[in-house]
Amino acid sequence: MDNAKPKLFTPFNVITGLILLVGIPICLYRFMGGLGAVTNLDNNNPFGLWIAFDVLTGVALAAGGYTIGTIVYIFGMKEYHPVVRPAILTAFLGYFLVGVGLAFDVGRPWRMPYPFFMSQGFTSVMFEVAACVALYLTVLFLEIAPVALEWLRMKALRNILVKATIGLTIFGVVLSTLHQSSLGSMFLIVPNKIHPLWYSTFLPIYFFVSSMIAGLSMVIFESSLSHKAFKNIIDAEPHPFDHDKIVMGLGKAAAIVMFGYFGIKVIGVAHGNHWHMLATPYGLWFLVEMVGFVLVPCFLYALGVRAGNVKLVKFTSFLAVFGVVLNRFNVCLVAFNWELPMSERYFPSFMEFMVSLTLVTAGLVAFKWIVTRMPVLTEHPEFRESH
Amino acid sequence: MSISRRGFLKIAGIGGAGAIAGAALPAAASESDFEGYPDRYGMLTDVSKCIGCRSCEAACNKQNKLPKPETPFEDLSVLDTKRRTTAQAYTVVNKYNTRGSSEPAFRKLQCNHCNEPACVSACFVKALTKTKEGPVLWNDKLCVGCRYCMIACPFYIPTYEYDNAFSPRVMKCTMCADKVAKGDGAPACAEACPTEAITFGKRSDLMALARERIRTAPDKYIDHIYGETEVGGLGWVYISHVPFDDVGLPTNLGGTPYPKFTKNALAAVPMIVVLWPVVLGGVYAFARRREAIDKQTRENAVANAIETTRADTQAKADQAREAALKRAASQAENEKKKAVKEAVDKALEEAKQQQSGEAPKEGGA
Numbered sequence: 014m015d016n017a018k019p020k021l022f023t024p025f026n027v028i029t030g031l032i033l034l035v036g037i038p039i040c041l042y043r044f045m046g047g048l049g050a051v052t053n054l055d056n057n058n059p060f061g062l063w064i065a066f067d068v069l070t071g072v073a074l075a076a077g078g079y080t081i082g083t084i085v086y087i088f089g090m091k092e093y094h095p096v097v098r099p100a101i102l103t104a105f106l107g108y109f110l111v112g113v114g115l116a117f118d119v120g121r122p123w124r125m126p127y128p129f130f131m132s133q134g135f136t137s138v139m140f141e142v143a144a145c146v147a148l149y150l151t152v153l154f155l156e157i158a159p160v161a162l163e164w165l166r167m168k169a170l171r172n173i174l175v176k177a178t179i180g181l182t183i184f185g186v187v188l189s190t191l192h193q194s195s196l197g198s199m200f201l202i203v204p205n206k207i208h209p210l211w212y213s214t215f216l217p218i219y220f221f222v223s224s225m226i227a228g229l230s231m232v233i234f235e236s237s238l239s240h241k242a243f244k245n246i247i248d249a250e251p252h253p254f255d256h257d258k259i260v261m262g263l264g265k266a267a268a269i270v271m272f273g274y275f276g277i278k279v280i281g282v283a284h285g286n287h288w289h290m291l292a293t294p295y296g297l298w299f300l301v302e303m304v305g306f307v308l309v310p311c312f313l314y315a316l317g318v319r320a321g322n323v324k325l326v327k328f329t330s331f332l333a334v335f336g337v338v339l340n341r342f343n344v345c346l347v348a349f350n351w352e353l354p355m356s357e358r359y360f361p362s363f364m365e366f367m368v369s370l371t372l373v374t375a376g377l378v379a380f381k382w383i384v385t386r387m388p389v390l391t392e393h394p395e396f397r398e399s400h
Numbered sequence: 401m402s403i404s405r406r407g408f409l410k411i412a413g414i415g416g417a418g419a420i421a422g423a424a425l426p427a428a429a430s431e432s433d434f435e436g437y438p439d440r441y442g443m444l445t446d447v448s449k450c451i452g453c454r455s456c457e458a459a460c461n462k463q464n465k466l467p468k469p470e471t472p473f474e475d476l477s478v479l480d481t482k483r484r485t486t487a488q489a490y491t492v493v494n495k496y497n498t499r500g501s502s503e504p505a506f507r508k509l510q511c512n513h514c515n516e517p518a519c520v521s522a523c524f525v526k527a528l529t530k531t532k533e534g535p536v537l538w539n540d541k542l543c544v545g546c547r548y549c550m551i552a553c554p555f556y557i558p559t560y561e562y563d564n565a566f567s568p569r570v571m572k573c574t575m576c577a578d579k580v581a582k583g584d585g586a587p588a589c590a591e592a593c594p595t596e597a598i599t600f601g602k603r604s605d606l607m608a609l610a611r612e613r614i615r616t617a618p619d620k621y622i623d624h625i626y627g628e629t630e631v632g633g634l635g636w637v638y639i640s641h642v643p644f645d646d647v648g649l650p651t652n653l654g655g656t657p658y659p660k661f662t663k664n665a666l667a668a669v670p671m672i673v674v675l676w677p678v679v680l681g682g683v684y685a686f687a688r689r690r691e692a693i694d695k696q697t698r699e700n701a702v703a704n705a706i707e708t709t710r711a712d713t714q715a716k717a718d719q720a721r722e723a724a725l726k727r728a729a730s731q732a733e734n735e736k737k738k739a740v741k742e743a744v745d746k747a748l749e750e751a752k753q754q755q756s757g758e759a760p761k762e763g764g765a
Contacts, residue, residue: 049562056486056559059547087680089687120545120560120568124525132525132542138662139548140524141669179684187676191669198665202518202552202658205650217665 025381029374036371039364043117051364058359060345066369067114069196069341071107072146073220074334076228077235078104078153079182079189084266086182093262095254098160098389099239100232105153106376112150114372138198145192152185163396164387171396194221200344208348210290210299213281216344222274227337229267233260233330242381243390250391257323264326267333268314275307295351302343306336434657436515436633440534441580442603443590444610445508447640447647448620449597452479452493452506459592460491460510463576485509487559490573491589498642505640507647508589508598511536511557511573512627513635518658519549519558527570534603534635535575543570554631554653575635603635610639632657 043051054061077100085093116122124131129147134140155174162171197220204212213219240247240256247253282288290296310332317325350358384390458473460466467488471478479495486492491510498505513536520528520536527542528549538558545568550558561568576587585591586600599606607625614621626644627634631653638649645651 045565047563047565047568048560050565052562054560054562056484056550057556059550059560083680087684087687089684089691118546120547120564121543124542124544127542127544128524132527134524134526136521136659136663136666137524137548138666139522139546141666143524183677183680183684186680187673190672190676195665198662199548199551201661201665202522203554204661205554205653206551217668 029378032367032370032374033378036367036374039367040117040371042364043368048118048120051362051368053359053362053365055359057350057353057357060349061118061359062346062361062365062369063114063118065342065345066338067118067372068111069345070338071111071114072193072196073224073227073337073341074231075104075107075111076189076193076224077232078107078156078228079186080225080228081232082156082182083186086179087186090262093259095256096232096236096259098157099236099384100228101153101156102160102380102383102389103231103235105150105157106379108146108150108153110372110376111146114369117368138195138202142192142195142199145188145195149185149188149192152181152188156181156185160383160387160389163393166395189224190221193224194218196220197344200349203349206350206352207344208290208295208299208351209285209287210282210295211344211348213285215277215281215284218277219274219281219340222270222277223337223340225270226267226274226333229263229270230330230333230337233263233267233327234334236260237327237330239384239390243384246385247390252392260323260326261318261321264314264329265318267330268311268318271307271311271314271333275303275311278303278307295348298343298347302336302339306332306339310336434516434632436603437530437532437534438604440532440603440635441575441600442513442534442606442634443575443587443636444599444601444606445636445638446597446599446613447505447507447638447642449595450493450506450508451595451597452476452495452504453594454479454493455592455594456508456589456598457489457491457493459588460573461489463579463588464490464574466490479506483509485511485557485559485572487561487569487571490571494648496642496647498646501642505642505647507638507640507649509555509557509648510589510636511575512555513573513575514631514657515633515635516631516657516659518552518554518631521659521662522548522552524548531577533577533581535577535580536572536635537574537577538570538572540567540569545570552658554650554658603637606637610637613639626651629655631655632660 039051048054052061052063081093081097081100084090085097116125119125128134128140128143155177159171159174162168162174194217197216197218200207200212200216201214236256237260282291291300310329313325313329313332317323317329346359388396454473454476461469461473469488479493482494483489483492491508493506493508496505496507513530513534515530517528517530517536520530522528524546525542525544527539527544528536529539530536545560547560547570549570550556550560558570558572560570576589579585580587580600587598590598590600599609601609607628610625614623614625620641622640622643624644625637625639626649627637632655638644640647640649643651
């Protein structure tokens with residue numbers, strides 16, 4: 014594209030380079046020294062940062078793929094088409110990293126195909142999660158493949174895949190519904206270990222509905238960042254689209270879903286009759302999550318949309334995303350083992366943070382590599398309007 | 401019929417659950433339908449008899465060929481700190497200050513070999529099984545190491561070899577399944593116990609023994625066998641002279657077998673697989689139909705507009721032609737009149753000239 018020799022020492026390259034330089038040796042050390050060498054996991058706390066962040070958060074934040082896919086291809090709202098490809102690319106990279114993250118977390122990663130080919134534990138929620146994530150990663154691969162095929166000008170294969178879009182989208186929504194909710198179902202088996210304000214028989218529904226919030230908000234957040242970072246690519250597009258209008262529409266949808274989510278969370282507290290617990294330290298933390306990162310962003314979205322304030326909607330998307338991350342951390346780590354004394358609780362080690370950071374960085378580098386080469390943020394001139 | 405608010409919310413919640421994901425029906429009212437394998441083995445701990453000598457720990461360590469601990473088993477000072485099972489110790493004895501007695505009580509921790517174990521249902525490769533003989537066993541050949549069994553266990557029992565990089569194992573009490581299967585007596589801990597605080601036998605016999613002990617010493621024992629109903633029944637049951645809570649046996653676990661907590665959520669999977677494509681396909685069909693109708697409406701509107709324009713143009717053209725014709729006709733008429741007038745004038749002029757010319761000619765002649 015640009016004939017000038019690309020600069021090597023850009024801020025992006027320097028920062029990601031440094032992270033990878035520190036992170037990759039730690040990643041290797043995990044496999045040479047075992048989980049005990051790099052993590053603070055113990056017998057009371059078998060799930061740590063890599064499950065809370067790499068898996069639970071990763072899957073939730075990759076929900077933009079199925080959310081936008083549904084809006085555009087199933088609801089037929091074509092005006093959101095320009096954000097479909099970046100959303101699906103983000104989802105694909107996200108799920109890929111979830112798989113990589115799992116490989117770090119399980120004790121014998123080379124056995125990861127076992128649940129499919131050796132011995133099926135159908136009574137385990139983990140089985141459902143594994144099966145759906147594996148299948149959905151395949152679906153996302155097929156959904157994003159046309160981007161690479163257009164880049165490689167492999168027209169025939171690309172056209173076959175594009176024809177399968179509706180089928181793949183519906184299958185993807187089925188799988189997403191299943192495993193987004195199943196990540197919540199996983200914690201149904203620990204009624205005695207999770208604080209009652211977070212434990213609920215509705216956990217699967219909470220996880221599913223909040224994944225929509227994460228999906229919508231991530232698309233706003235991520236596409237806004239892309240618009241800044243890849244301005245030169247987008248400005249070169251001969252048919253520019255109105256990004257602000259898309260942000261506003263998604264913000265409106267997110268406000269409505271968040272309002273519904275807040276409602277069902279209140280029902281959960283009422284259902285368990287846990288009102289009195291709100292006045293405890295855990296209750297206050299619950300209120301921080303529910304008010305600070307659900308109700309407030311819900312109103313800010315609504316306000317931003319009514320006032321036509323794009324900046325406010327973009328800022329709110331960050332709050333909303335953070336709220337979902339906070340929820341996953343609360344269920345998996347903060348409210349988990351809440352009755353154990355502090356000395357038996359878990360806090361991630363520096364090396365665990367570094368591995369997670371390394372995975373996110375690898376994802377960013379891959380995203381950048383792809384969008385600067387393939388038709389993701391723009392349309393390929395030879396395939397314009399044909400998808 | 402009156403429904404309490406909570407009851408109503410429950411119903412509403414169930415409806416919502418069914419509608420959205422169908423995933424969260426509370427465990428059915430009926431408890432375990434599974435009575436447990438008949439004739440299965442079990443263990444009975446009589447907390448009142450335990451003196452905290454750690455003989456069971458030493459015997460377990462030897463039987464299972466576990467690494468020697470840093471502090472020898474004879475050192476009872478370790479009892480002063482709360483311990484749990486580890487990858488190096490399938491069983492540990494803890495000392496408890498209790499409400500019922502001024503003397504401390506001791507209780508041995510190990511796998512309870514539940515009738516319907518949470519860990520077994522949680523394993524996604526069936527590496528954990530509940531054998532019909534009674535023990536819950538882990539299979540080294542299948543385990544992937546996800547550690548969901550450790551999350552699921554309500555008693556914090558399974559442990560993991562975090563420091564083993566290449567073949568980390570889930571470690572827990574096996575009720576000496578190999579030893580018993582060989583006919584080599586009872587599990588090592590039961591054989592080693594100097595006070596007969598641990599009894600091995602058919603679970604049904606142990607239940608009878610426990611009842612008998614409580615019946616013969618009702619003032620001494622709490623009138624409850626821990627593990628008779630807890631989490632659907634344990635293979636390892638307890639009787640005690642002090643409250644069970646005080647010796648670290650949680651009494652808030654309820655009688656629902658733990659696999660039930662996830663069973664309904666899993667049951668929703670085929671529902672979603674079948675229904676979601678129908679619902680989404682329907683929404684898609686609606687969207688397509690609306691799009692088609694919109695397109696048709698648009699096309700009709702365009703066609704109408706074209707038709708109207710064409711008719712308009714035609715009419716205007718006709719009018720213009722008419723007007724032009726009229727104008728042409730009137731112009732022709734005028735010209736004709738003018739021509740006639742001119743001709744007449746000319747004729748008259750000529751006639752006049754002729755007349756006047758003839759007259760002088762005539763006059764001059």
